[in-house]
Structures are given as structure tokens and as C-alpha cells.
Amino acid sequence: MNFHVYNRELFVETIKITGVASSSLVLVGDTETIQLASTFDTPAESLIIGPFVPLSAE
Amino acid sequence: MLQRTSCVDNINIKIVSFASTVQLGDSCIINGLSTALAVQREIEVFYGNEGNLSSYRIFSEPIPFLPITEPFTYSRQNPNPLIKVNKIDIIGISSSSLLHVGNSRNVSMEARIKHIRQLQPTPRNNEGAEEQGQK
Numbered sequence: 001m002n003f004h005v006y007n008r009e010l011f012v013e014t015i016k017i018t019g020v021a022s023s024s025l026v027l028v029g030d031t032e033t034i035q036l037a038s039t040f041d042t043p044a045e046s047l048i049i050g051p052f053v054p055l056s057a058e
Numbered sequence: 059m060l061q062r063t064s065c066v067d068n069i070n071i072k073i074v075s076f077a078s079t080v081q082l083g084d085s086c087i088i089n090g091l092s093t094a095l096a097v098q099r100e101i102e103v104f105y106g107n108e109g110n111l112s113s114y115r116i117f118s119e120p121i122p123f124l125p126i127t128e129p130f131t132y133s134r135q136n137p138n139p140l141i142k143v144n145k146i147d148i149i150g151i152s153s154s155s156l157l158h159v160g161n162s163r164n165v166s167m168e169a170r171i172k173h174i175r176q177l178q179p180t181p182r183n184n185e186g187a188e189e190q191g192q193k
Contacts (some may be wrong), residue, residue, distance in 0.1 A: 005134035007062060012143045020078075020148060020155040023092045023169035028143055028159045029084075030063040035166040037121040041063045041114070042173035052101060055108040 063134050064159050068145040071157070078151040084160045090155035093117050098175045114172050119169070136179040 020026055022038065061084075074080060077092070095109045111117045151157055153169065 001128060001130050003130065003132045003158045005132075007136040007138065008133065009138045010141045012141075014145045014147065015143060017102045017146075017148045019083065019152065019159070020157065021150070021152045021155065022094070022155065022171065023090045023167040024155045025090075025165060025167055026146075026148070026155075026157045027162070027165075028066060028141060029161045030062050031162040031165055033166075035123065035164075037123070037167070038169040038171075039116050039119075039121060040169075040171045040173065041116040042175075046172070046174045047177070048174065050179055052099075052103060054103075054105050054177075055095070055097065055174070056110045056113050057105075057107045058110055 060136055060139060061161055062139045062141055064141045064143070064161070066146055066159050070146065071148045071151060073150040073152070075150070078152045078153065078155045079157070081156065081158045082160065085158065085162045086164070088156065088158075088162060088165045088167075090154040090156060092169045094153065094171045096171055096173045100176065101177045114185070116172050117170050133187045
């Protein structure tokens with residue numbers, strides 16, 4: 001694959017964002033590589049219904 | 059290689075928290091990592107020493123990256139080497155996140171979140187009342 005990029009005029013008036021969270025990225029500029037990874041675990045057994053048991057200590 | 063210049067007139071941020079960064083200017087390597095235990099409890103009881111990340115697999119398991127196998131050539135030209143933004147408006151930047159104005163080379167960000175909900179056992183009569191209410 002041959003990929004040619006011509007960067008002509010780029011003029012943005014307003015960027016409006018509510019939240020940038022959990023290792024997210026807002027980039028105004030150029031970069032060579034971006035690598036993003038995310039895991040979010042909320043399995044069935046993470047819903048604990050029963051008498052309160054504290055999590056294991058640090 | 060001729061680089062592009064980023065020009066932002068106005069930046070407005072309310073909160074930058076939990077190891078987040080606002081980077082103005084160029085950078086070379088960025089590595090961001092955020093690990094979080096998100097615990098929701100029906101009863102507000104929280105001990106200060108709770109939460110051992112190493113006892114959950116999600117915080118240690120590798121996240122595989124597929125290698126790019128396709129042959130690939132890339133070239134770029136910048137007839138207008140300017141990125142212009144008038145205004146950036148952000149309410150919150152949190153948990154190892156990043157606002158970057160300028161060029162970078164290698165960016166790698168990672169987030170691992172374990173979500174646990176702890177609810178009270180519901181009495182039988184309440185369940186019945188809720189079902190009736192829904193009808």
C-alpha cells in the first residue's frame with residue numbers, strides 16, 4: 001500500500017470537550033505512532049449482592 | 059522532515075486531575091498508564107486501606123497488540139505547515155489523560171479498570187412492590 005498525505009490548510013474554530021479520561025489523548029499536532037489499550041472488567045461475579053465484605057487490603 | 063506548527067489561541071480547562079498532563083510544545087515519548095478499582099456501594103462504607111490491585115488478573119494480564127503485516131509505504135508533504143485552532147474548551151482531564159498541543163513521536167496509553175458493585179440483599183416485599191409499580 002502506498003499512502004501519500006498532503007497537509008493543506010487546517011483551521012479549526014472551537015474544540016469543545018466535556019471529559020478526557022482513562023488514559024485518553026487529545027492531540028493538536030502530528031505524531032508517528034499512537035498505541036492505545038484499555039481493559040474494563042465488570043463480570044457477573046463483580047456484582048456482589050449480600051452482606052458487606054470489604055475488599056482485600058493493600 | 060519539515061514539521062508542522064500547532065497554534066492554539068485559547069485553552070480553557072476546569073480540572074486536570076489524577077496524573078493527567080497538559081503538554082504545550084513538542085515531545086518525543088509519552089507513556090501513560092492508569093489503573094483503577096471502581097467500587098460502587100449501596101451503603102457508604104469505605105475503609106482507607108482497601109483494594110489490592112495484584113489480586114485481580116485484569117491489572118497484570120498482557121493486552122496483545124496485533125503486528126502490522128501489510129507492506130506499507132508512507133510519504134507526506136505539508137504545503138501549509140500550520141494547524142490552527144482558535145479555542146479549546148475542556149471541562150475535565152482525568153486518570154493519566156493528556157492534552158497535547160505540538161508534535162510527538164511515540165505515544166502509548168493504557169487504561170485498566172475493574173468495576174465492582176456491592177449491593178444490599180433486597181427484602182422480598184420490596185421486590186413485589188417494585189413489580190407492581192412497574193405494571
